[in-house]
Amino acid sequence: MSKIMDGKGIRVGVLGATGTVGQRFITLLANHPFFIIHALGASARSAGKPYSKAANWKQTTPIPSIVRDIIVHECKPEHFENCTVVFSGLDAEVAGDIESAFRAADLAVFSNAKNYRRDPSVPLVVPLVNASHLSMIPQQQALHQPPLKRGFVLTNANCSTTGLVIPLHALEKSFGPIESCIVTTMQAISGGGYPGVPSLDIIDNVVPYIGGEEEKMEWEVLKILGGITQGDDGLKTFDMHARNPLRVSASCNRVPVIDGHMMTVSVRFARRPPPSPQHVREALVAFTPEAQSIGCPSAPVHAIFVHEDPDRPQPRLDRYYQDGAGVSVGRVRQCPVLDIKFVVLANNVSIGAATSSIINAELAISKGFVKAPSVQ
Ligand SMILES: NC(=O)C1=CN([C@@H]2O[C@H](COP(=O)(O)OP(=O)(O)OC[C@H]3O[C@@H](n4cnc5c(N)ncnc54)[C@H](OP(=O)(O)O)[C@@H]3O)[C@@H](O)[C@H]2O)C=CC1
Numbered sequence: 001m002s003k004i005m006d007g008k009g010i011r012v013g014v015l016g017a018t019g020t021v022g023q024r025f026i027t028l029l030a031n032h033p034f035f036i037i038h039a040l041g042a043s044a045r046s047a048g049k050p051y052s053k054a055a056n057w058k059q060t061t062p063i064p065s066i067v068r069d070i071i072v073h074e075c076k077p078e079h080f081e082n083c084t085v086v087f088s089g090l091d092a093e094v095a096g097d098i099e100s101a102f103r104a105a106d107l108a109v110f111s112n113a114k115n116y117r118r119d120p121s122v123p124l125v126v127p128l129v130n131a132s133h134l135s136m137i138p139q140q141q142a143l144h145q146p147p148l149k150r151g152f153v154l155t156n157a158n159c160s161t162t163g164l165v166i167p168l169h170a171l172e173k174s175f176g177p178i179e180s181c182i183v184t185t186m187q188a189i190s191g192g193g194y195p196g197v198p199s200l201d202i203i204d205n206v207v208p209y210i211g212g213e214e215e216k217m218e219w220e221v222l223k224i225l226g227g228i229t230q231g232d233d234g235l236k237t238f239d240m241h242a243r244n245p246l247r248v249s250a251s252c253n254r255v256p257v258i259d260g261h262m263m264t265v266s267v268r269f270a271r272r273p274p275p276s277p278q279h280v281r282e283a284l285v286a287f288t289p290e291a292q293s294i295g296c297p298s299a300p301v302h303a304i305f306v307h308e309d310p311d312r313p314q315p316r317l318d319r320y321y322q323d324g325a326g327v328s329v330g331r332v333r334q335c336p337v338l339d340i341k342f343v344v345l346a347n348n349v350s351i352g353a354a355t356s357s358i359i360n361a362e363l364a365i366s367k368g369f370v371k372a373p374s375v376q
């Protein structure tokens, strides 16, 4: 990483730069120690306009001066040819074809969209959990026709999945496999992008349905918490937690909160006897992800904060813990049906989206899958 800090930096593009996640990317990348924002992409509606005119800016900090006058392009690789990396906050309706075109143009694509999460050669990485899955990148590059030298797609997870798997992984590290998990979410409006759910549907209300969300959570957790196995033919596959079968049941609800997905979680461990609530608290506090120990600059200093007050975490008070990069847990207690239950809060736009992608790119640099111009 020191070579990057020696001055050259890595030129990056942002696809879907005008959207909710795209704006968070811009805010986080504007002062990043490795990355230099070089090109911005969005739809034909935005193309040709300076970023400050194309984006309906909704962040609490002003538009960074370095992007104000950048002309937004359509998301075609020829407009990004001097970039090494693109971060994608594209609408899933269009992300599939666009991200695959950028990969074919030999760019490293870090995506928030759901399109490639189930692809058997694409790592689905929550950077505080399964950084080891980046090892699938060379196989993805080799299987591509024609084989790629630098290009790949790496996705991060659904924002609710992300908040859930961080404490689940911390618990599995300390206490072995989790056998079953029941989770009920209270998801913020910003999860649906801008303008999102109409105000008349969400103010003074709770909507007990988010299309496709429960299936995504139940499936993504298995890929993320599973390992990678290598067959006799040398090919690697994601094992979907198959060695230690895990059942997940998710119920997803939209609530009138702007940012921050909260969820109540109950778990049963495979090993008996299960840990006590106090042991669980201690394991969550002590959890140190690889991204933190190897010094990824966007990784939270503390991944999980455990509240002792019985009425925390709360979205309004806790969603910016570690600038939105850490998660907050509270109300750790015995569950009379499973073993342990607790509450989690994760910032859906930060660790649930843009922050995860950026830490994933930092991990890819540290593992040699993305090279700075000075070492290419
Ligand atoms: N919001 C969240 O909390 C999370 C979102 N995600 C995922 O991240 C992605 C972005 O979400 P979000 O920012 O909320 O969505 P938004 O609707 O706010 O933004 C969508 C972006 O996609 C661009 N876009 C739309 N159509 C096209 C097109 N035809 N060609 C090129 N660009 C296009 C838009 O550009 P324009 O302004 O020109 O229309 C805009 O920049 C989605 O896939 C979403 O599922 C994942 C985790 C969390």
Ligand SMILES: N[C@@H](CC(=O)OP(=O)(O)O)C(=O)O
Pocket: 092, 112, 113, 114, 157, 158, 159, 187, 188, 190, 191, 192, 210, 213, 216, 348
């Ligand atoms: N569906 C999530 C956000 C999202 O975009 O998820 P995904 O990237 O899995 O489609 C929410 O509404 O809160």
